[in-house]
Amino acid sequence: MEQEEKSYVIGLDMGGTNSVFGIVDQRGTIKAQTAIKTTGYPDFADYVKASVEALQPIIEAVGGIANIKGMGIGAPNGNFYTGNIEHAANLIWKGIVPIGKMFEDALGIPVRVTNDANAAALGEMTYGVARGMKNFIMITLGTGVGSGIVVDGNVVYGSDGFAGELGHATVDRSPEARHCGCERHGCLETYCSATGVARTARELLVKYADEPSLLRNTNPDEITSYDVFLAAEKGDKIALEIFEFTGRMLGEACANFALFSSPEAFVFFGGLTKAGEYIMKPIRETYDKNILNIYKGKAKLLCSSLNGSEAAVLGASALGWS
Amino acid sequence: MEQEEKSYVIGLDMGGTNSVFGIVDQRGTIKAQTAIKTTGYPDFADYVKASVEALQPIIEAVGGIANIKGMGIGAPNGNFYTGNIEHAANLIWKGIVPIGKMFEDALGIPVRVTNDANAAALGEMTYGVARGMKNFIMITLGTGVGSGIVVDGNVVYGSDGFAGELGHATVDRSPEARHCGCERHGCLETYCSATGVARTARELLVKYADEPSLLRNTNPDEITSYDVFLAAEKGDKIALEIFEFTGRMLGEACANFALFSSPEAFVFFGGLTKAGEYIMKPIRETYDKNILNIYKGKAKLLCSSLNGSEAAVLGASALGWS
Helix, strand or coil: CCCCCCEEEEEEEECCCCEEEEEEEECCCCEEEEEEECCCCHHHHHHHHHHHHHHHHHHCCCCCCCHHHEEEEEEEEEECCCEEECCCCCCCCCCCCCHHHHHHHCCCCCCCEECHHHHHHHHHHHHCCCCCCCCCCEECCCEEEEEEEECCCCEEHHHHCCCCCCCCCCCCCCCCCCEEECCCEECHHHCCCCHHHHHHHHHHHHHHHCCCCHHHHCHHHHHHHHHHHHHHHCHHHHHHHHHHHHHHHCCCCCCCHHHHHHCCCEEEEEEEHHHHHHHHHHHHHHHHHHHHHCCCCEEEEECCCHHHHHHHHHHHHHHCCC | CCCCCCCEEEEEEEEEEEEEEEEEEECCCCEEEEEECCCHHHHHHHHHHHHHHHHHHHHHHCHHHHHHEEEEEEEECCCCCCCCCCCCCCCCCCCCHHHHHHHHHHHCCCCECCHHHHHHHHHHHCCCCCCCCCEEEEEECCCCCCEEEEEEEEEECCCCCCCCHHCCCCCCCCCCCCCCCCCEEEEHHHCCCHHHHHHHHHHHHHCCCCCHHHHHHHHHHHHHHHHHHHHCCCCCCCHHHHHHHHHHHHHHHHHHHHHHHCEEEEEEEEEHHHCCCHHHHHHHHHHHHHHHHHCCCCCCCCCCCCCHHHHHHHHHHHHHCC
């Protein structure tokens, strides 16, 4: 009897709080899903054991491990070359965690590891809006700003597996540049992450002290990018200006990024993209204004086509096919 | 009789004024060299004809065309994908010039085309200081600033063949940012090219009007980066400050470039590298100060090991092996 093609992969999206597992088919449909707490297991071996226990029933649901080609893991500071999580600041396991090898041993299938932004890029290339593209740059707009860079159809991992940290590109060198969690100043993510947007909101509410705004109904320290979106939807001038500013910063930055790999597209992903044209219009306008002549009109500026809550698991799973 | 391995390649370094041809062996020795004027042939077909005539005797000198594996061309706006020169501002031929195909037809060997900075990167990887490296960034410091980016052992050409224009990275967004020939402002090359250094010299001579300097013996409009070097050698404070400033701008910029591909090295090439530690020390110090923590101590900052006058031909020739 001819051996059947293995039809599924497992994706693991490891966040600081939750770890979500999905079993995915070749068309990018999540056939089954489960989750455990990331924080519940001080000993990493216990985390792997709990994961395998949670996976067992959903693996059985697709006909057993023999039908599964591999597993892909998107994890903070996940290193594609080593298969390890290396010195992740937001996880309880310190130092080097050999997550790839431990899941391989536990499940008996090939396991590949990368970080969440690279996983997102793979997800778009495999199932999403970047299907068929060989050169594009993924920008993830979440609590921070991440990036996954695809050149000639491959994610750029660089000399050490940690390439593609465009969220830490210095975009402001002035003395007023914002301080970043990475201990440097003026990083893109201090302006264009969800927390960057909230920071901009607080700044502009002070700057335009005489301008009424719905955002003044919220404690400044508790303003979220979603509050800004809701206010923008009601035509709030300050809220619109916040997205305008954020989009301009992103457009300028992307015009610089294009010099590197002349991508056919930038793909934006994350909560902020829900702001739609409020943010995409200034991105496009500023990109077009700042891009070097030879690249003009070449790169598309797109939003992810994947369902937000599924995208991270899909992205991780994409690594399971390789 | 077994066919002998083809032992040589032809390199063509096309500059705005001169076109230099070399026949190169596998160790990177230029066995024979010739040149023609780039500007002497309004009809491009005549340029190819003159090139082939000039090449004939040096091809014969290595035993004929049968010993030659291929030809590589480094030319302004040379496009690796199409084999064309496309809209080169500084050449007399306008529009699209199918240089690759025309040399292939004339010589009967494979011909590959790229721009000079990518050729330089290939030269370093094939014969120079980047031998054995899979991930590095070449920065050429000439009249402009060029770059060639190598990821996973391949030059990054991007979606259109024109990737790698880091000389046009915006490094100053302030209102005082320098105007660039590309019609934008604050490009790296307005600060760190040979002409950028001369520009800095003129600015600092005004800024430190009371400080004596050997550079005041030259008409400000005629100061070259070589004058600045000679003055620095004599301990001239302003000259030293010029290289310090230039190196700091480069170090900051390279710290941003590292975020993209986490290279194992930056390789600097061109006249300015003759300034040695005057420029390399501030590059290193500023890079180390600005680099994101996870990349700290990883990338080497190197100068090209190729003989300056031969490097461009060697670089172009490296493309002939592929």
